[in-house]
Amino acid sequence: MTKHTAKFVGIAISALIGTVAWAGAKNTNTVLVNTVARTASGSLGDARNTADTQQFIGCGITTYVGSAPTVACFAMDTSSNYVGCSSTNADLLATAQSINGDSYITFTWDAFSGCTSLSVTNASLGAPKQP
Amino acid sequence: MPPPSKPILALLLLGTSATAFLAGRQSAPDANERVLQELASQRAVLDTLLARTAAPPDAHRDVEPPSKASSTPAPSAPSMGTEPSPRSLAAVQEGQRLIDAALQVRRWTKEDGQAFRAALVDMTPDQRGEAMRRFFTTINSQALDVRTGGAPF
Numbered sequence: 001m002t003k004h005t006a007k008f009v010g011i012a013i014s015a016l017i018g019t020v021a022w023a024g025a026k027n028t029n030t031v032l033v034n035t036v037a038r039t040a041s042g043s044l045g046d047a048r049n050t051a052d053t054q055q056f057i058g059c060g061i062t063t064y065v066g067s068a069p070t071v072a073c074f075a076m077d078t079s080s081n082y083v084g085c086s087s088t089n090a091d092l093l094a095t096a097q098s099i100n101g102d103s104y105i106t107f108t109w110d111a112f113s114g115c116t117s118l119s120v121t122n123a124s125l126g127a128p129k130q131p
Numbered sequence: 132m133p134p135p136s137k138p139i140l141a142l143l144l145l146g147t148s149a150t151a152f153l154a155g156r157q158s159a160p161d162a163n164e165r166v167l168q169e170l171a172s173q174r175a176v177l178d179t180l181l182a183r184t185a186a187p188p189d190a191h192r193d194v195e196p197p198s199k200a201s202s203t204p205a206p207s208a209p210s211m212g213t214e215p216s217p218r219s220l221a222a223v224q225e226g227q228r229l230i231d232a233a234l235q236v237r238r239w240t241k242e243d244g245q246a247f248r249a250a251l252v253d254m255t256p257d258q259r260g261e262a263m264r265r266f267f268t269t270i271n272s273q274a275l276d277v278r279t280g281g282a283p284f
Contacts, residue, residue, distance in 0.1 A: 035271065035273065038271075056280075056281055058281070058282070060282050064251070064252060064256070064259065066256070067255075067256035067259070068256070070259070070263070072263070072267075072282070072283075074281075074282055074283055076277070080276070081273060082270060082273070082275075082277040082283075083270065083271050084267045084270050084271065084283055085267055085271075086260075086263040086264070086267055088256075088260070109267070109271070112264050112268065113263075113264055113266075113267030113268045113270075113271055114264065
């Protein structure tokens with residue numbers, strides 16, 4: 001092997017090693033809806049990036065002049081089960097404000113469709129939203 | 132040719148009657164669908180009434196911090212704790228009408244969502260909470276095919 005060839009082989013090997021080292025743990029969390037347990041969960045990125053045009057999950061915040069902001073969470077799974085809840089709870093509102101495009105969220109509601117919990121996980125395992 | 136015997140005649144008659152009965156059932160309008168829709172509507176109303184009577188006065192409604200509760204609301208908005216205005220009552224009726232109409236056709240569209248959102252603006256906070264409670268209870272009962280492609284309103 002000539003000096004030049006050895007140099008190119010060395011560069012190629014270094015580049016490949018670098019590529020392998022950048023891999024990390026990844027999770028896939030499509031939207032799951034349980035109407036009996038009154039829970040819904042899913043990753044915003046995975047929901048958007050799936051091939052189907054059905055599933056989505058998210059929360060919206062609306063402020064009406066003269067009253068507390070309202071947070072409303074909603075989700076639809078691949079079986080077209082659509083669920084949602086609303087609340088004016090300030091703690092749930094603060095949690096909803098931490099949602100971003102990479103978030104994995106879980107929300108629950110009671111028999112009166114009031115949101116009872118909202119969990120937001122922002123971690124490297126979550127897929128980012130693609131165009 | 133000898134006439135058919137009595138048992139065979141009876142069987143023929145029975146078979147014809149049964150066929151006619153089944154054909155009539157097939158062609159009859161499906162009353163079950165209407166009953167299911169009405170049941171879903173009644174359940175939503177019942178859930179709302181239960182919420183009013185059973186839940187504590189401030190369930191699902193935050194007691195505002197004193198600083199927020201004492202702030203002066205905008206003049207055009209319905210203020211908290213006052214008698215509902217005719218405008219807010221009309222908004223409540225519109226919200227209920229939208230949900231009832233959607234239950235009739237078992238479908239909630241983007242246009243319904245926009246109209247509902249507009250009605251919510253004119254309601255008092257208590258009315259808004261009740262309207263959302265009734266709306267989401269109806270949604271969660273899977274009585275509607277939600278076609279907004281995202282947020283319900």
